Amino acid sequence: MLRSSSPQNACTWRCDRCGRPIADGHGYIEFVDPEGGYPKWTLARDYGAEDADRLWEAKHALPSGGVTFRADDVPETPIRADVVAYHKRCDPHPDQDSYWFEVERARTARDVLDWIVHLTEKIWFGRREAKAFADKFLLGLSRADGGQ
Ligand SMILES: [Zn+2]
Numbered sequence: 310m311l312r313s314s315s316p317q318n319a320c321t322w323r324c325d326r327c328g329r330p331i332a333d334g335h336g337y338i339e340f341v342d343p344e345g346g347y348p349k350w351t352l353a354r355d356y357g358a359e360d361a362d363r364l365w366e367a368k369h370a371l372p373s374g375g376v377t378f379r380a381d382d383v384p385e386t387p388i389r390a391d392v393v394a395y396h397k398r399c400d401p402h403p404d405q406d407s408y409w410f411e412v413e414r415a416r417t418a419r420d421v422l423d424w425i426v427h428l429t430e431k432i433w434f435g436r437r438e439a440k441a442f443a444d445k446f447l448l449g450l451s452r453a454d455g456g457q
Pocket of ligand 1: 324325326327328329395396398399
């Protein structure tokens with residue numbers, strides 16, 4: 310019989326590096342830019358984070374001094390994030406900036422729905438990220454072992 314440290318219908322998050330289950334207090338779920346770090350504007354990838362805001366404002370400034378963007382501009386600014394789960398000890402980039410939270414804060418469907426509602430406020434969180442997060446959660450739901 311498999312050991313279980315999680316209640317039924319709780320997600321067993323597995324480490325994307327070692328493949329083993331992540332127990333409460335031992336790891337986190339992370340949203341990271343595909344090229345590393347916090348999900349960022351395309352401009353930030355091309356020019357560096359320090360210049361991206363200035364370039365964006367220069368390109369989209371209104372004569373009145375405000376800044377705007379149109380729906381037409383959206384395809385030029387794809388902001389994507391990959392979702393990964395790591396044990397603290399396994400994170401290959403422990404010092405890199407990212408959006409993250411502890412695995413114990415995303416064990417149930419209620420938890421994950423709350424996160425998705427919250428994350429839709431982030432400019433980098435779209436349907437691709439929501440699907441990846443939900444898929445990973447659902448995969449974890451089908452497992453019976455707890456791990457550490
Ligand atoms: Zn690991």
